[in-house]
Amino acid sequence: MRKANSYFTLLLKSKISVSNFNLKRFLSLDFESLYYYNLRGLSMVREKIVLFIVIFTLIIPMGASCIESNQRVSINEFIITDNIPKGEAVLRSNEGYNWWSYVPESLQKQNLSYILLEESHAQIEDYEDLTIDAALNINKYIPVAEAKQYILVTVVIPRDFDEDYYPQGINYNSFRSSTPDFYYRPDLKVNNILSEFVANLTAAGYTVSDKMLVAGFSAGGMWANRYTLLHPERVKAAAMGQAGGWLAMPITEFNGTALNWPMGVNDLNSLTGTAYTKQEVLKEVPQYVFIGDQDTASTYYSILYPNLEEIKIWGMTDSNRLENQSNYLIDAGYNVNFKLYPGIAHSYTAEMLNDVKAFFDSITTIDSDGDGLTNDEELYLYETNPDNPDTDGDGCSDYDEINLGTDPNNPEDYPETSNPSSETPGFTFLIATVVLISASKFTIFFRNKR
Numbered sequence: 001m002r003k004a005n006s007y008f009t010l011l012l013k014s015k016i017s018v019s020n021f022n023l024k025r026f027l028s029l030d031f032e033s034l035y036y037y038n039l040r041g042l043s044m045v046r047e048k049i050v051l052f053i054v055i056f057t058l059i060i061p062m063g064a065s066c067i068e069s070n071q072r073v074s075i076n077e078f079i080i081t082d083n084i085p086k087g088e089a090v091l092r093s094n095e096g097y098n099w100w101s102y103v104p105e106s107l108q109k110q111n112l113s114y115i116l117l118e119e120s121h122a123q124i125e126d127y128e129d130l131t132i133d134a135a136l137n138i139n140k141y142i143p144v145a146e147a148k149q150y151i152l153v154t155v156v157i158p159r160d161f162d163e164d165y166y167p168q169g170i171n172y173n174s175f176r177s178s179t180p181d182f183y184y185r186p187d188l189k190v191n192n193i194l195s196e197f198v199a200n201l202t203a204a205g206y207t208v209s210d211k212m213l214v215a216g217f218s219a220g221g222m223w224a225n226r227y228t229l230l231h232p233e234r235v236k237a238a239a240m241g242q243a244g245g246w247l248a249m250p251i252t253e254f255n256g257t258a259l260n261w262p263m264g265v266n267d268l269n270s271l272t273g274t275a276y277t278k279q280e281v282l283k284e285v286p287q288y289v290f291i292g293d294q295d296t297a298s299t300y301y302s303i304l305y306p307n308l309e310e311i312k313i314w315g316m317t318d319s320n321r322l323e324n325q326s327n328y329l330i331d332a333g334y335n336v337n338f339k340l341y342p343g344i345a346h347s348y349t350a351e352m353l354n355d356v357k358a359f360f361d362s363i364t365t366i367d368s369d370g371d372g373l374t375n376d377e378e379l380y381l382y383e384t385n386p387d388n389p390d391t392d393g394d395g396c397s398d399y400d401e402i403n404l405g406t407d408p409n410n411p412e413d414y415p416e417t418s419n420p421s422s423e424t425p426g427f428t429f430l431i432a433t434v435v436l437i438s439a440s441k442f443t444i445f446f447r448n449k450r
């Protein structure tokens with residue numbers, strides 16, 4: 001168990017090659033982005049010095065050629081820790097995958113928290129570089145994590161550039177037994193990682209919803225779509241942007257054409273040994289599907305299977321397909337919201353991100369009985385009835401009982417009613433007595449003086 005080295009410390013230590021370091025990306029980071037590089041504790045002045053040293057270390061050797069061009073940072077050098085520090089991004093490794101987590105500094109053990117899983121969409125084949133890039137997923141959600149008690153997780157799902165395997169998109173080859181383990185069933189690896197993490201958080205005294213928030217854009221949106229389709233029972237709500245230009249669907253055929261994975265779930269029986277029967281569970285999961293109307297990232301391109309001709313059954317462009325598929329799902333009873341962003345190309349804009357946050361907030365704050373406790377707080381924390389504001393019928397609401405420290409599930413236990421009409425006279429009587437006694441003593445004093 002070692003403390004994480006910052007990426008920049010590693011740069012300095014290992015004389016990382018320029019090709020491994022994206023200077024433009026680094027310079028585009030604001031200081032908040034330095035959070036996850038463990039520079040958070042440094043003063044602004046020291047941060048600027050580090051920035052200077054990093055640039056100095058990169059620029060000067062470029063001229064002097066004193067850096068070995070192929071030297072790489074070993075991922076083991078900055079892998080970390082088993083404990084659960086709060087307020088900092090932590091990198092771990094399980095199941096053969098690196099993963100980042102962020103437990104908010106504001107997280108209180110008496111509160112319910114959600115895991116927000118956002119997968120990387122970076123087109124980076126080098127797994128170490130991809131690991132560093134994946135921290136950006138954590139970074140952009142830190143304010144909302146602090147405000148809403150979300151625990152952030154990004155598992156670094158590998159990307160394979162010849163695209164025989166496409167684990168970020170849980171493609172067909174993810175299921176084949178001949179697939180190398182690194183690319184095989186990334187969804188199951190993520191499930192194992194998250195189950196263990198939730199168990200560790202629970203053991204540390206936190207209450208974490210067993211259903212998580214899943215978000216992603218582009219390849220990350222494909223992940224959000226396909227992961228949610230395969231494991232809807234683990235998803236509280238899912239937000240998927242662009243999603244590779246079309247959605248994997250929970251249906252076996254469309255207009256007489258069999259839809260095999262990932263177009264549909266027709267052949268999941270042969271791929272997984274179990275036919276797909278999760279449609280009804282999936283209908284319970286709120287899904288937010290979004291795309292810019294100028295986004296054509298996958299309009300003229302489709303990875304291996306299905307080919308462009310095959311996906312055209314849903315429309316000719318990415319936005320057109322997502323809208324048609326969303327409408328199909330809505331008509332079939334799925335809880336899908338679709339939003340088109342005018343004038344936006346293949347970009348995860350600030351407006352989209354804000355809408356995703358608002359979407360998650362609207363789901364996690366649902367309070368069906370209006371008693372001031374969310375449905376999930378009632379289910380996970382208090383075991384009260386989310387559809388009855390006074391579960392035990394003792395005349396005091398669940399919310400008031402929680403806040404006043406009585407048992408909302410025991411009608412014999414309720415707050416002692418502080419009855420102002422009986423208490424006020426008692427208090428008045430006490431004051432009056434004190435005043436009268438003081439007055440009489442005062443009188444006696446004056447009398448004696450005379």
Ligand SMILES: [Ca+2]
Nearest residue numbers: 367369371373
């Ligand atoms: Ca409630």
Ligand SMILES: [Ca+2]
Nearest residue numbers: 390392394396
């Ligand atoms: Ca009650």
Ligand SMILES: [Ca+2]
Nearest residue numbers: 407408410413
């Ligand atoms: Ca009670």
